[in-house]
Amino acid sequence: MSFIVAIDGPAGTGKGTIAKLVAKEFGFMNVDTGAMFRCVTLAMIRENIGISQSEKIEKLLNEIKIELKEENGEQVVFLNGEDVTNQIRTPEINSFISDISKIPQVRTKLLELQRKIAQGKNVVMEGRDIGTTVFPNADVKIYLDASSEERARRRVIQNEEKGIVMTYEEVLESVKRRDKEDSERKISPLKKADDAILVDSTNLTIDEVAQKIYSIIKEKM
Numbered sequence: 571m572s573f574i575v576a577i578d579g580p581a582g583t584g585k586g587t588i589a590k591l592v593a594k595e596f597g598f599m600n601v602d603t604g605a606m607f608r609c610v611t612l613a614m615i616r617e618n619i620g621i622s623q624s625e626k627i628e629k630l631l632n633e634i635k636i637e638l639k640e641e642n643g644e645q646v647v648f649l650n651g652e653d654v655t656n657q658i659r660t661p662e663i664n665s666f667i668s669d670i671s672k673i674p675q676v677r678t679k680l681l682e683l684q685r686k687i688a689q690g691k692n693v694v695m696e697g698r699d700i701g702t703t704v705f706p707n708a709d710v711k712i713y714l715d716a717s718s719e720e721r722a723r724r725r726v727i728q729n730e731e732k733g734i735v736m737t738y739e740e741v742l743e744s745v746k747r748r749d750k751e752d753s754e755r756k757i758s759p760l761k762k763a764d765d766a767i768l769v770d771s772t773n774l775t776i777d778e779v780a781q782k783i784y785s786i787i788k789e790k791m
């Protein structure tokens with residue numbers, strides 16, 4: 571038996587933090603699907619592969635090894651055995667990722683991987699299309715949202731912690747661009763599933779969002 575919690579929504583809504591808390595609270599496995607798209611993006615940049623080079627992309631996808639592990643309570647991401655946890659969260663990756671997440675071969679490969687990882691397990695999986703495409707029959711579907719201004723404000727704080735220098739205006743622009751590209755792409759666009767529960771985190775603390783989601787999950791268990 572497996573119990574699946576799908577958390578979807580745009581960047582900066584706190585999906586990552588919430589998924590981590592849910593995993594801890596219920597002892598579920600946490601699957602960050604954005605990290606998988608980030609690994610493919612990093613691999614393509616490193617190998618200098620363009621988005622229209624189908625054959626090269628196919629080869630890369632056949633050979634790529636992406637692993638999500640937990641070490642001391644923190645998620646560690648491995649690309650072909652190398653720890654790339656920090657390297658996949660740079661402005662450079664953010665600027666390429668929407669184009670790479672549109673590539674049908676990339677989506678097919680990661681869809682397979684996401685379903686395989688969850689097989690027979692209790693998982694909380696966060697991304698953009700989990701409740702709509704990856705697990706349309708998920709036990710709990712949450713769509714986490716927040717205003718773009720609030721999301722940009724949060725990202726500026728995260729960037730400062732990581733030593734990334736970007737103004738609020740630049741971050742807001744990048745947040746809006748990625749929202750637009752993620753929700754307008756043809757395959758698996760970012761969209762609230764009809765049966766997903768909308769949680770707006772604009773004026774809520776992380777703890778308030780977490781409590782809300784815990785009670786939704788407990789009701790379904």
Ligand code: DC
Pocket residue numbers: 581603604605607608667668671696697698699700748752
């Ligand atoms: O959650 P994140 O910001 O790490 O995701 C990075 C990008 O990956 C996001 O802009 C779109 C893509 N993505 C996707 O297309 N489908 C998913 N399930 C998860 C992420």
